Amino acid sequence: xxxxxxxxxxxxxxxxxxxxxxxxxxxxxxxxxxxxxxxxxxxxxxxxxxxxxxxxxxxxxxxxxxxxxxxxxxxxxxxxxxxxxxxxxxxxxxxxxxxxxxxxxxxxxxxxxxxxxxxxxxxxxxxxxxxxxxxxxxxxxxxxxxxxxxxxxxxxxxxxxxxxxxxxxxxxxxxxxxxxxxxxxxxxxxxxxxxxxxxxxxxxxxxxxxxxxxxxxxxxxxxxxxxxxxxxxxxxxxxxxxxxxxxxxxxxxxxxxxxxxxxxxxxxxxxxxxxxxxxxxxxxxxxxxxxxxxxxxxxxxxxxxxxxxxxxxxxxxxxxxxxxxxxxxxxxxxxxxxxxxxxxxxxxxxxxxxxxxxxxxxxxxxxx
Numbered sequence: 158x159x160x161x162x163x164x165x166x167x168x169x170x171x172x173x174x175x176x177x178x179x180x181x182x183x184x185x186x187x188x189x190x191x192x193x194x195x196x197x198x199x200x201x202x203x204x205x206x207x208x209x210x211x212x213x214x215x216x217x218x219x220x221x222x223x224x225x226x227x228x229x230x231x232x233x234x235x236x237x238x239x240x241x242x243x244x245x246x247x248x249x250x251x252x253x254x255x256x257x258x259x260x261x262x263x264x265x266x267x268x269x270x271x272x273x274x275x276x277x278x279x280x281x282x283x284x285x286x287x288x289x290x291x292x293x294x295x296x297x298x299x300x301x302x303x304x305x306x307x308x309x310x311x312x313x314x315x316x317x318x319x320x321x322x323x324x325x326x327x328x329x330x331x332x333x334x335x336x337x338x339x340x341x342x343x344x345x346x347x348x349x350x351x352x353x354x355x356x357x358x359x360x361x362x363x364x365x366x367x368x369x370x371x372x373x374x375x376x377x378x379x380x381x382x383x384x385x386x387x388x389x390x391x392x393x394x395x396x397x398x399x400x401x402x403x404x405x406x407x408x409x410x411x412x413x414x415x416x417x418x419x420x421x422x423x424x425x426x427x428x429x430x431x432x433x434x435x436x437x438x439x440x441x442x443x444x445x446x447x448x449x450x451x452x453x454x455x456x457x458x459x460x461x462x463x464x465x466x467x468x469x470x471x472x473x474x475x476x477x478x479x480x481x482x483x484x485x486x487x488x489x490x491x492x493x494x495x496x497x498x499x500x501x502x503x504x505x506x507x508x509x510x511x512x513x514x515x516x517x518x519x520x521x522x523x524x525x
Contacts (some may be wrong), residue, residue: 178359183387221275225361225368228286229376230268234258236379237266237286242335243375245275246282251278262287268511270295270361296358302476305406306347307442309373319366327366328353335374337381340395344458350470351398352377381478383417388484395470401483402471406435414482416506420491428490431461439472498523 173198224244224404227239234257238250246276256279257263265287273282300309300314306328328349341348349370354377360369385394387485392400398422408417424431440457453460459468475483491506493513504514 169466175410194409202275205283205409213518223272223274225254225270225272225364227270227359227361227364227368227372227458228266228268229372229379232266232268232379234263234266236382238374241273241282244273246273247279256280268359270359270364275378295361297357297359299357300353300355302479303473304353304355305439305473306350306353306506311351312348313360313369316360318360318362319322319369323366324369328370329414331370332366333371333374335378335381337378337385337394338374341470345469348373351395351402354380354387355474355476380477382478384402384480384484390484393474396467397483398475398480399471401479402473403431403433403435404482405475405479406439406473407433408504410504411478413489413504413506414478415485415488417494417504418479418482418486420494420506422486423490423492425466426446427492428465430463430465431467435460435487436468436472439468 158433213273224246225499226240226244226246228240232240234254236252238247238257239254241247241253242250244305254263257266258483260283262282262283267287271283271285295316296316297310298318300312304312307321307325310324310328313319313324314321325347328347329343333349338349338352341352351372353373355378356374359374360372364372381394388394388397392403400418402420404414404417408414421431421433423496435453436459437448437455437457440455441452441454442457453462458464461468489506490508493510493516494504494506495513496517497503497516501523505519507513
């Protein structure tokens with residue numbers, strides 16, 4: 158028996174198959190597009206991760222050894238170039254300075270502590286030093302003028318930067334390559350006494366004692382370049398720092414510092430003992446306003462009542478005003494000085510011993 162097929166039904170089935178094929182094709186296209194989308198997004202994710210990984214690589218892997226440097230306050234481009242050169246971050250200080258001026262970075266560098274790395278290009282270093290990338294969490298420390306190395310060590314320990322013992326040990330035994338240290342011997346209580354320049358610093362908590370000391374010396378190097386390096390004097394830089402340290406310890410009024418410096422030179426030129434109380438106090442590690450007769454008997458090369466000439470080295474860390482006074486003293490013939498009255502920061506300067514005794518008597522009366 159022949160099965161009858163209605164033409165109308167055939168068309169309906171074909172239409173359904175066609176619609177089904179279209180739907181299947183559309184579904185396949187959508188699946189393909191979805192797969193492409195996932196693939197693209199996966200690639201982008203992988204690429205971005207790889208990029209971020211590269212950007213966040215430890216500087217030691219990407220460039221070379223990581224180096225932490227501190228740019229002190231008031232540093233010139235020349236000062237900064239010398240710090241970078243000393244730390245092996247640039248090859249030429251002159252070229253760095255030229256680039257800084259040409260690219261208009263000159264005068265834009267920001268003080269602070271930075272993590273840099275060997276192998277960085279000058280442009281990269283310049284960008285960092287003019288940005289806000291100075292390390293957060295740094296500890297700000299103000300070192301007063303006239304502090305001794307021991308006091309500075311204790312202050313740093315108090316601030317949680319380094320222990321006093323590690324600081325003193327590194328100060329006395331570490332190797333530091335600076336021109337101004339060439340005359341410094343080992344015949345003193347603290348080898349770098351006088352060279353830990355008093356200023357406000359920002360230290361990283363992770364800095365070791367050597368790096369902390371270098372930060373002080375980098376700052377002193379600025380003063381050395383500006384004041385001491387080309388000083389016209391028969392005294393060495395170390396002797397000038399020693400004189401400045403005595404002035405710092407003895408004098409509170411800035412205008413008196415050059416006068417007191419000349420008093421020291423006058424006594425030295427006459428072959429007289431300096432007989433300065435602050436040198437005895439340094440020998441005793443005391444800070445009393447008055448020195449007793451028993452104190453004057455202390456057996457120490459720093460006792461200028463017993464020994465002629467300058468002490469073996471500085472007795473504190475002098476500031477800018479005292480360094481300038483040592484290099485540019487006043488022109489006078491004073492030999493003596495004494496406080497005007499107890500508790501006063503001002504002095505009477507005399508060239509006559511009788512005038513000195515009279516001024517001293519006035520001082521004693523003010524103390525009664």
